[in-house]
Amino acid sequence: MRWTLKEKPQAAETEALQKALNVDATTATLLLQRGIKTFEEAKTFFRPSLTDLHDPFLMKDMDKAVARIEKAIANNENILVYGDYDVDGTSSVALMSTYLKSIHNLVYTYIPNRYDEGYGVSYKGINFALENNFTLIVALDCGIKAIDKVAHAKELGIDFIICDHHRPGEKIPDAAAVLDPKREDCNYPYKELCGCGVGFKLIEALASKEGKTAEDLTEYLDLVATAIGADIVPIDGENRVLAYFGLQVINTNPRPGIKAILAQVEKTELTITDVVFIVAPRINAAGRMKHGNYAVTLLTEEDDELATKYAAEINDYNLERRETDKRITEEALVQIEKNKEQDRLTTVVYDKDWHKGVIGIVASRLTETYHRPTLVFTKSGEFLAASARSVKGFDVYNALEACTEHIEQFGGHKYAAGLTLKEENYEAFKQAFEDEVSKTIDRNLLTPEIKIDLEIDLDNITPKFNRILKQFAPYGPSNMTPVFLTENLIDTGYGKPVGADQTHLRLTATQAGTSKNVVGIGFSMADKFEIISNGKPFKAVYSIDENEWQGNISLQMKIRDIKA
Incomplete structure (x- = not known):
């Protein structure tokens, strides 16, 4: 382990903050290290308020998104709420569908199947919308790179509203509205919302048309806090406010689905860490082992008895997930040792029979073991699919971008990504990825800090x-x-x-x-x-x-x- 002592702030700065807040030097130092320099900033930090949230209409295309949903309601259109199968995606779908159903009768949900559709917007999902007379799809936690699919839907008379937080490619989909604070042309003041956070901003904007504020929408914040914790986004700025009040809801009046999960463990007061290790794995297990629909059903259920039944089923999926990821991790470790790959700067492993639902967890475990950028591949239809994880300080998304000649599709974040490629390109990709990481990584990052x-x-x-x-x-x-x-x-x-x-x-x-x-x-x-x-x-x-x-x-x- 590398021990790195953070730089101490200037003595004059520390003394000034001590005096302003009437705190000791240790507390003042901890605040300054978090960028908090004034009484007002400290007040915002220690006393989060929903009034600190930004105006949702500052987000590019928010006016278009609200107008399109209002038009759909006025014209009695069928609206399909579409989201990914992970915690952020299923929480987003639960949030958006619950809110839209409170103002419109014709709202339905769709979660793609991890195994035959893969990540994000799928042609199968668009065909489902066409066959069932949906003219508007609200896509959450996905869609920012679905250029061709959104264009295909438009040709069929289906509009998209995209609520995403992943990094866009060079082009933005031609949708009715694209909400993504990471768009280069979006001036929204806070860039680090999760998908469910972007969804919350949309319902905040819709509710504002009825004279409501974020304070009237607190019942949805247990979902937002769960997604923030699970997606490992920064807990500062708006995310701190949303997580703070979301935890209050989780600890005082959670929705029946989350309440049923909490009844399985003996915990008096949950922190974000508890959300990450208790609530999130269970919600995730549905999409990993069975289907993300089970998670949405649990998170939208209003009856306590039914929620308890659904939570028990999801707990069983989680136990199965644990056994599966333990076995695959052991097999991957054997493969690495057998191939004598300990001296490489990357870990890339593949087995056609590994369960696609747990390769992300296995990638995380291997990263903890060897502390280097890691990819775990398995067979997925005619392609190989992988989950990528990185070490702190190294952008694995950029490294994958440099290897696109070998990749069919990829997307994600700095520290976690997913991709598909043709099996015949596996070895070439593996070498290209090793070469790119070797060229760009600071060797210090390979020792845990x-x-x-x-x-x-x-x-x-x-x-x-x-x-x-x-x-x-x-x-x-x-x-x-x-x-x-x-x-x-x-x-x-x-x-x-x-x-x-x-x-x-x-x-x-x-x-x-x-x-x-x-x-x-x-x-x-x-x-x-x-x-x-x-x-x-x-x-x-x-x-x-x-x-x-x-x-x-x-x-x-x-x-x-x-x-x-």
């Missing part, structure tokens, strides 16, 4: 400081959980490997010059026990965590790494 906010003493770990840290949430990209470094630590003699298989490390640390003891837990870190044993001094990088035991809450270090 821990970014440390501040060096502190154990004496800093107090209930008051923890209460302040909790107000920094919701955490996520652009506002990660603060990570601290403490040196000159000694285990008091209670350190030992723990857990059913003795793979975790638990210790009780004290620091030279203090009388304070703090418990630390390091998951999968039992191999570090030798570093802390027999009173040897060590340093630790950690976040501050609450440990609840028999009704008592104490503070502990959630250890990220230990060095002598």
